[in-house]
Amino acid sequence: MLQAAISTSTNILERTGAAAGRYLSHLLDMSTLFLESLRAGLDKRRPGKRMVFDVAMNQILFTGVEAMTIVGVIALLLGAATIIETFSLVPDLGGDPMIGRILVVVVVRELGPIITAFIIIGRSGTAISTEIGYMMVNHEIQALEMMGINPVRYVVFPRIVGMSVAVFCLSFFFTIVALFGGYLVSRFIIQYPFMMFLDDLSRALGFWDVAVSGLKCFFFGIIVAVICCYQGFSVKFSFTEIPQVATRAVVWSIYACFAVNIIITAFFYI
Amino acid sequence: MAVKIELKDLSFAYEGGEDIVRSASFSVSPGEVLAVVAPVGAGKTTLLKLCAGLLPPTGGSLLVDGKNFWELSAGGQLELRHRMGFSFQEAALVANMNVFDNLALPLRYYGDLAESEIESSINAWLGRLNLGAAGKSLPAALSSGVRQKVSFIRTALLGRDFLFWDSPTQDADDAFISLLGDEIQEQKKKGVGQLLTTQSRGLLFRSADRVLTLDGGKIGYLGPLKGAGTLAGLPGGRDL
Numbered sequence: 182m183l184q185a186a187i188s189t190s191t192n193i194l195e196r197t198g199a200a201a202g203r204y205l206s207h208l209l210d211m212s213t214l215f216l217e218s219l220r221a222g223l224d225k226r227r228p229g230k231r232m233v234f235d236v237a238m239n240q241i242l243f244t245g246v247e248a249m250t251i252v253g254v255i256a257l258l259l260g261a262a263t264i265i266e267t268f269s270l271v272p273d274l275g276g277d278p279m280i281g282r283i284l285v286v287v288v289v290r291e292l293g294p295i296i297t298a299f300i301i302i303g304r305s306g307t308a309i310s311t312e313i314g315y316m317m318v319n320h321e322i323q324a325l326e327m328m329g330i331n332p333v334r335y336v337v338f339p340r341i342v343g344m345s346v347a348v349f350c351l352s353f354f355f356t357i358v359a360l361f362g363g364y365l366v367s368r369f370i371i372q373y374p375f376m377m378f379l380d381d382l383s384r385a386l387g388f389w390d391v392a393v394s395g396l397k398c399f400f401f402g403i404i405v406a407v408i409c410c411y412q413g414f415s416v417k418f419s420f421t422e423i424p425q426v427a428t429r430a431v432v433w434s435i436y437a438c439f440a441v442n443i444i445i446t447a448f449f450y451i
Numbered sequence: 452m453a454v455k456i457e458l459k460d461l462s463f464a465y466e467g468g469e470d471i472v473r474s475a476s477f478s479v480s481p482g483e484v485l486a487v488v489a490p491v492g493a494g495k496t497t498l499l500k501l502c503a504g505l506l507p508p509t510g511g512s513l514l515v516d517g518k519n520f521w522e523l524s525a526g527g528q529l530e531l532r533h534r535m536g537f538s539f540q541e542a543a544l545v546a547n548m549n550v551f552d553n554l555a556l557p558l559r560y561y562g563d564l565a566e567s568e569i570e571s572s573i574n575a576w577l578g579r580l581n582l583g584a585a586g587k588s589l590p591a592a593l594s595s596g597v598r599q600k601v602s603f604i605r606t607a608l609l610g611r612d613f614l615f616w617d618s619p620t621q622d623a624d625d626a627f628i629s630l631l632g633d634e635i636q637e638q639k640k641k642g643v644g645q646l647l648t649t650q651s652r653g654l655l656f657r658s659a660d661r662v663l664t665l666d667g668g669k670i671g672y673l674g675p676l677k678g679a680g681t682l683a684g685l686p687g688g689r690d691l
Contacts, residue, residue, distance in 0.1 A: 217525070229560040315546065323505050324543035328557035328609070329533025335560070417466075
């Protein structure tokens with residue numbers, strides 16, 4: 182019995198160790214991909230600057246501009262929901278500067294960046310991993326290589342740039358719309374005057390709240406782009422691998438964004 | 452400048468599988484056309500991709516222009532690949548670009564030519580293959596035969612130092628096979644080494660200086676066409 186128990190524990194430890202090793206290896210590979218993309222992308226002597234720029238612009242258009250509607254609607258609803266919840270918990274809050282403070286802490290610092298990241302993961306992250314996966318199966322990546330076009334410079338780098346810029350900008354858009362949503366509900370429930378709302382908000386909102394929120398989104402953009410590109414490139418032979426890598430890209434991106442969110446929050450606010 | 456490709460004891464297996472290529476050793480010199488003949492699924496495409504440095508071998512070495520390809524940096528490998536052209540069996544056109552943009556992609560990327568020059572050279576090739584109307588079509592809207600023609604143009608347009616032709620005649624008509632034969636001869640005169648797999652007996656006899664057969668992943672025969680005897684996988688009859 183004891184031997185069996187020891188054997189089982191050893192097996193669990195071995196499997197856990199092997200899984201940890203695999204994830205560490207993926208982490209190293211993704212870091213290498215990121216560094217290589219910076220090296221290849223920022224090298225001014227290499228050709229194709231105009232085309233790399235165009236791909237980055239297209240990524241900003243797809244990830245940033247075309248996502249504004251869904252980001253805007255969710256931000257408006259989230260800002261409103263935050264204030265409704267606040268009033269339900271503290272019924273006599275009316276007119277209190279707490280409204281501004283709560284909106285800043287909940288929306289600007291935490292939910293704004295992370296929800297923007299989730300929308301981008303679901304919308305653009307899956308698109309990137311699927312597109313690259315398809316390019317792998319269709320031998321398009323090999324064709325690029327044979328044309329002397331570095332796929333890391335032409336495919337990965339502009340997506341990282343496009344995603345980070347787009348998510349960074351979207352986070353500000355999200356924050357502004359969410360704050361407006363919070364104000365609308367406050368106005369409806371307690372006839373909160375707009376100037377008072379602005380005054381409370383300006384007192385609650387510091388430079389670092391905005392800067393940290395932007396910083397988080399910038400990192401989220403990089404992380405999601407690197408993970409999704411990496412997963413796309415892991416497709417080898419079959420179209421059936423593509424939905425699998427897309428799912429893995431989403432799950433890994435969510436984990437990574439949460440982890441980075443906690444690290445940045447802890448670093449700046451503890 | 453012409454490129455020589457040399458394989459030394461090269462082996463390859465896909466992850467978890469058996470060796471598809473076993474201890475292959477041969478070379479293709481500048482101006483030479485080597486045809487790979489083998490039955491379907493015997494590893495012709497894999498061998499071509501190994502020679503082009505698109506697949507990392509599991510053993511042995513690939514020398515391109517005297518340099519051990521897999522010991523070079525990523526930049527060095529890309530530089531050598533830039534000197535080679537590959538016409539893919541599956542065409543491998545970029546799915547979200549139309550035919551014209553697919554052909555213009557490498558030319559625009561390197562920016563050596565003005566847009567007007569790019570336009571005129573691409574239109575000339577499209578006209579030569581009666582594909583003028585296909586310029587604005589996406590690859591998905593084309594038949595596999597037309598896609599292969601576009602892939603051929605992409606390879607020929609760039610004028611590289613070594614060329615790989617992976618079954619370019621799979622869905623081809625006689626006119627295209629003849630044009631392809633002309634192009635191979637022209638490149639040969641320029642001293643460009645070429646590696647070819649084809650289903651066209653006519654193209655094989657017209658173009659190949661030597662023939663290589665694959666038998667269970669190993670090289671069965673390597674030499675001139677006349678001495679090849681009976682070849683499994685040879686299109687349009689087996690007896691040479």
